[in-house]
Amino acid sequence: MNRSFSPIRTICIYCGSQPGLNPAYRDAARILGAAMAERGIGLVYGGGTCGIMGTIADAVLEGHGHVTGIIPEFLMDKEASHESLERLNALHITRDMHERKHLMFEKSDAFVALPGGIGTLEELIEIMTWAQLGRHAKPIVLADIDGFWAPLKSLIDHMTNQGFIHTAERVRPLVVSDPHAILPAILTAATPREEADSDVIARM
Template sequence: MTEKNTPIRSICVYCGSQSGRDQSYIDAGRALGKSIAENHLRLVYGGGTKGIMGAVASGVLSHGGRVTGIIPEFLMDMEATRHSLGQLSELIVTPDMHDRKHKMFERSDAFVTLPGGIGTLEEIVEIMTWAQLGRHRKPIVLVNINGFWDPLMTLIHHMADAGFIHTAHLVQPLVIDAAEDVVPALLAHWASQVDRDGNDGIISKL
């Protein structure tokens, strides 16, 4: 199934449901949320209202933006408070993680990853896997706060050098150090794709 190359209207953000030990992670979440709202884009995220997830959503909502939270029923009381969930622009409750991830993919035009744990890593690696397999061409960003994602990029380069990523050109996330620079970089990336592919560029859809 395919769709036309469309402007970036919604951004999926993967990040930790915990705050981490560095205040800059929370600050980056709020800054990213603010930038998403100010550029009139929609946030699509995992629905959590705690940790960095909560900071991103708060950053969007406090600046008049729109937020779609997608969360499995079993995580509602672990990663969020039901009162806070009521403040989201849209809340989608799924039966399981698989359905959550698929809905997040379908509703997003780009994927941004802030610091997080194993769940965050698993989500963005799956998106990179789908890109490698040619299932989409949506841009992927690693927000590299204080070099957080350097080990992942080292591993990806190591796997490519060892001959295990034969389509490495399809697994090229944008690595951006400052959260404030993410949205401008994504919009510029989309514009460059349109210039290269023309209005008839095709993007695969899962």
């Protein structure tokens, strides 16, 4: 695929700063990171150098891809080492989490949630909320590795069935269990990026 004709130039990855107990989680990060680098698609992520975050950043860098890390100043010593951060192609240090998430949105054409903890879930839910409110139409993927996101899928279905989600088509992310299929799913679902997206979010 000629990347110059793709609306997907960067993908934001939400994932854990811990490796998790299942080796399949880190394997999925390696597979996705390598595929992104091969396609010339840049990584935007939380800047951490540990856990799954570090794994996917390493995979993209090893494939000679572009990595942009965005990390709040107060997390610098908790989730990253200065030596590892120096490897990144671009690093943005923000004042707080809100600024971090806003910048991650602005710099990304699609979003993928690999396994992670509460922080990963919070970032995912916020970007889904913005989609529900019509603030963007960028692809969102749940990387459902070994059924990791099954409880969330059930909860969203329950909320919909109980009448609390009236625009379910906007908040139903793509669910992909095979890490090799994540990037193809995004490229298939991608729609032209609207120039107004960032301006709309800036006014929220």
